[in-house]
């Protein structure tokens with residue numbers, strides 16, 4: 001037996017005439033944006049699909065890790081077949097990350113916000129930072145739920161590091177996240193790492209605005225570490241071929257030029273040597289910077305003055 | 307162990323080793339750190355190759371350390387074996403008789419140890435990523451369930467008060483009624499509405515109104531726990547009393563709710579006083595549907611409201627039936643008008659001097675398709691309440707004029723037709739035009755039309771109706787005060803009004819049994835006063851010849867009642883006018 005809605009509506013019609021029914025503003029954001037109250041809200045999570053390759057686990061494979069599944073390896077191998085240097089590129093990027101964190105730790109930075117942190121494999125930010133300065137605090141952020149779950153396991157028992165599942169494209173959510181807030185004091189300098197992630201953010205998702213939002217939350221003396229895939233200085237033919245390859249992967253890459261990457265540092269002062277191929281960024285020895293442009297990744301570190 | 311004699315050559319070897327390893331996999335250390343590590347392992351290997359007996363465990367240890375330092379790939383093993391094989395003996399000057407043999411055994415131990423460590427590491431990593439995937443999936447499912455629960459909560463609760471909303475209430479009520487089907491179980495509803503809540507919104511603003519609402523909601527739901535309290539919208543709430551044992555249970559719930567509201571709510575420094583009204587229904591669940599229960603509770607709430615609010619009312623089936631019937635009847639008036647279900651009868655007003663027919667009063671009847679012919683007292687009151695009296699009265703007026711014209715043509719002394727006008731009709735602007743147009747259209751002489759109004763119509767003090775009546779009187783239309791004597795009966799004000807006749811209520815006539823009864827004296831003075839004011843007097847409700855005699859003796863001008871003729875159709879009046887059939 002069901003009550004007809006009409007009957008109930010009729011009963012409440014007196015009330016409807018009153019004012020206290022205009023309550024749209026109390027609905028959660030998702031439902032409000034949907035317009036109708038009973039639409040599926042956007043905070044409903046997606047399910048985990050390990051049948052699809054994940055860039056986080058492919059990256060782990062390039063670095064020599066075994067935190068990956070057959071689908072990831074198959075995708076990575078396809079990539080390697082097209083771009084044989086892919087693993088070296090990943091390793092060079094990871095080494096850049098290590099040197100950059102080391103540099104920042106030496107510069108006195110004790111707070112790190114690592115966005116697009118990936119699967120914690122080897123040489124993680126908190127290991128580098130806390131080895132040098134045990135009071136360093138690190139928050140990892142990734143959209144990949146498996147990467148996040150794995151990070152959480154690795155970080156269990158480490159009071160100075162945590163992980164949150166958020167999307168770089170929603171920086172205001174990252175900044176407002178309670179776990180981020182409780183680990184990081186934004187009145188003090190923070191190093192924000194956006195390393196090998198920005199090429200997953202389409203121009204339509206306005207990466208410059210994302211970075212501006214992050215910058216606005218930072219105290220003077222903070223840093224931004226950026227790296228991303230670039231087609232800078234390549235011929236038309238090469239560029240076309242590279243794009244061809246990227247298009248075929250699940251996560252199309254948004255390759256960008258050195259000028260574009262430099263523009264992302266808007267508001268920051270670039271630390272020497274500026275935006276360069278990642279092996280050229282403060283190399284440990286001259287020979288390790290050889291063949292640098294084959295690295296594909298451009299990177300740099302900027303400091304927020306003031 | 308002190309500084310080894312081959313420090314320089316060991317360093318060169320370690321550098322070569324490091325170079326060979328570069329790029330095999332990601333090595334999370336600086337070049338210097340890598341070289342330092344390899345240098346240490348080089349020394350270990352050199353010492354072992356020199357020592358007697360050959361300690362193969364060192365081979366395992368070197369391999370394990372490499373893998374632990376993340377130098378962990380097939381390529382790294384291959385390059386390691388290669389560089390050791392090619393350079394270690396030469397660089398560190400390890401030549402000895404059995405060196406090839408010792409080297410082979412040590413390398414075998416390194417390879418074995420490395421493969422073992424690498425396999426363990428691979429398995430560990432596979433296990434950990436699989437566990438992470440499982441955790442992530444479990445987490446996603448938990449979050450999905452939580453979001454579904456949240457979604458469901460949101461769909462079934464009112465966002466302002468967080469009380470169950472109409473949807474959830476409907477579900478619970480339907481379930482309660484369903485569950486009770488076939489059993490003798492009873493259910494109750496309290497339909498609660500805050501009295502004049504709009505005023506709180508208006509005087510304090512919506513924000514405070516909302517907070518007062520939240521406070522009221524919280525109090526009520528706490529006071530009636532564990533019964534379900536839902537907000538239907540606005541300031542309307544409903545309480546579901548499942549498994550009631552009788553009316554008393556539900557009345558107690560209603561009283562608790564009203565008591566909870568009685569204390570003023572302090573919102574933002576304002577003492578906001580809220581009262582509520584409750585409509586209570588309580589019955590065997592099997593005897594009713596949820597819709598019925600809700601409707602009954604709603605009507606009952608209206609009773610509590612019309613009784614002044616701040617109280618509960620208990621459902622009364624008879625009263626509800628009556629009201630419903632009335633409502634149905636009033637709703638049928640417009641269609642009845644459209645379909646021509648109304649018609650007029652006319653009752654004679656006879657001269658008390660010579661018995662001649664002075665006029666007739668038009669009386670409306672309704673030939674209702676289901677209920678048969680209805681007298682005006684069953685529906686005029688309803689029509690007055692709902693405003694339908696305006697179209698209905700307009701129709702009566704027009705119809706009476708139309709039929710009266712027939713009598714005018716039939717005789718030189720035609721009776722006037724007297725039509726009742728309701729307050730709303732008189733107050734309505736445009737009455738004068740309406741009457742004028744009617745007279746023009748039908749050709750009825752104005753003095754053959756009499757409009758009957760009640761005393762109260764004139765007593766409102768409003769200027770406009772008096773002016774309208776004066777205009778009509780100036781046209782020649784007769785104006786009568788109906789039911790005189792039952793209301794305020796102020797003769798003084800009649801002096802200033804355009805009235806031609808007083809109709810004295812039947813109550814006085816009924817009192818005329820004994821001569822010199824008080825009613826007769828009242829009536830006598832009334833008649834003489836009326837005459838002094840130049841008004842004629844018609845007595846209503848004259849049923850007997852005796853009454854007619856007394857009225858005549860008093861000096862009353864005319865009479866109306868069964869004694870002079872019952873209400874009859876227009877044709878009968880026409881016949882009587884023509885003198886053929888005295889009624």
Ligand SMILES: C[S@@+](CC[C@H](N)C(=O)[O-])C[C@H]1O[C@@H](n2cnc3c(N)ncnc32)[C@H](O)[C@@H]1O
Nearest residue numbers: 056059116117118142143144167168195196200
């Ligand atoms: C190539 S890995 C980089 C890992 C680490 N930053 C490094 O450079 O060694 C890229 C990571 O970014 C994550 N990612 C991709 N798009 C993202 C987004 N919109 N928000 C947050 N993380 C994202 C992927 O899940 C993956 O773990």
